[in-house]
Amino acid sequence: MSETVEIEPIDQLVAMLRSGGLDFSGSLEQARADFEAMLATFPVAPEWAFAEGQVGGVPAVLIDYPGADAARVLLYMHGGAFISGSAQGYRSLAAGLAQAVGARGVSVNYRLAPEHPFPAAVEDVVAAYRALLADGVAADHIVLAGDSAGGGLVVSVLVALRDAEVALPAAAFAISPWADLRCTADSYASKAAEDPSLTREALVHSAGLYLGGGDAGHPLASPVLADLRGLPPLLIHVGSAEVLMDDAVALARAAGQAGVDVRLEIWPRMVHVWHVFGFMLEQGRRAVADAGAFLRSRMG
Template sequence: MSREQRAKIDALLRQPQSAETPSVEQIRAGFRALMAQMNVPAEIRTRSTTLGTRPAVLVEPATPPRPGTILYFHGGGWVYGSPETAMSLTANLVTRTGFRALSLDYRLAPEHPFPAAIEDTLNAYRALLDSGEDPSAIVFAGDSAGGGLTITTCLAARDAGLPLPAAIAAFSPGLDATRNGESIDTKAGIDPVFTREGLARTGAMYLAGQDPHQPLLSPAVYADLRGFPPILLQAGTNEMLLDDATRLAARARAAEVDVILDITADVPHVFQAFNGILEEADQALDRAALFLGQHLHNPNTGDAR
């Protein structure tokens, strides 16, 4: 691990902010500007498509893809972000696995609070199944809020009687809307991305008055994970949401679900986005690609809807 690499990223994420509380549009614009600095592999093809009721971006390797689909959910606190801001993550999974990915542009709060995002991700998964894709040829992946959606979408699919995907990979997932994990306090100030106040503000936009004490909002605390596919959870020790991943891993173990808890020391939230800048980011993406490749079976591909 390079101290210089870590220091460069920490400084980037701690750039001075205005004393005024930013508007939703300012938050979204700032996130777009930050993520535009990330490395996106050149060896991909992209095109706009539709999946379920929402726009999506199809990301494919430059060479013919291997059979199988990564259904990707971007991060952004359920308030900001898009397939474009997550492209460094999605494209790197595509180039490392050889699979195609469909990155969903789900609805965002505050315009569309809970459960709009889960409705969209579930509809997208249902559309893949309806197109003839075998569930054993589909994996869920996502970062931050999108990492949370990999779990809650799986819960919603199970409740709807749908077959579950082959595997789940979640990068720094947001899995507890109650914000009661110990790391919320122990990592305050160490985390260069989040503050309790900032998390509370965007969280309230998504909750819109709903009780966070329920599985679809706080699966790390309340979800029954019995019957889930294998799960990979990656997080860094410098993030306030660290305990979201550690507690979900404990619930998965208790439910007899295969789970890998992959914690990297001294790195921030969604550190994997810094591939090409931080050695640990590339190593973590390599491990995630290996995990996804190991769990896709009996693929049956079809065109995206």
């Protein structure tokens, strides 16, 4: 009698990602639609409430749930390589993280490239953050979070706010950050066979659309190259099966060298933004809970 071999959830997820990958090299309109359709299949908890709104003139999804502290805000930046994705598509991850923090959520629909190239995304999130302050939310009652392109954007926004001498938030969380748009890190090659989601070719293509002919070395495009002095506490998560692993490591190194309170966690076998797959991965649920505790503990 043969033994039944149980397939681990992470292996099921990797197989699913390899069989249904998105192609952004063809029609961008179709790729965006396909991406949104995939994200729409992710379950949301019945207690989460979502409303379309604007914050500082920027479209956003406003997230609430029973017990949320209205005086505290998680400001979220979605992924999608700066050319796709939406706050609505990433609502499950943003809401789960907001609930883990105990805050209401504001997930920003920043403008996408190539229609609105760099630095439009940075400008939109900065505008939303300034609006929260103007509405009376204390800076130390705000935390920033984002994934992938949004993870790098988190740090770019912090740098832009610091340079503008705006009061900084209590802490920030970068999930699988795309933080170096030059796309030259060693992990693009060393992790290529393990990563079922991203390739260097796709990211180089997306970076070109986002930059619109601009410099990939600009510190607000590639925050690994920015002066990170004076930034608030920063938590960085990345999986060991990601081509962006070296981006996370380089970002943590740059933050640490600048004297920032930074914590880098490399989760074994995890794929790009595994947090969004918490409905099937225990590691995804645990990562969101751990990050929520980190952010909540830094709030005033």
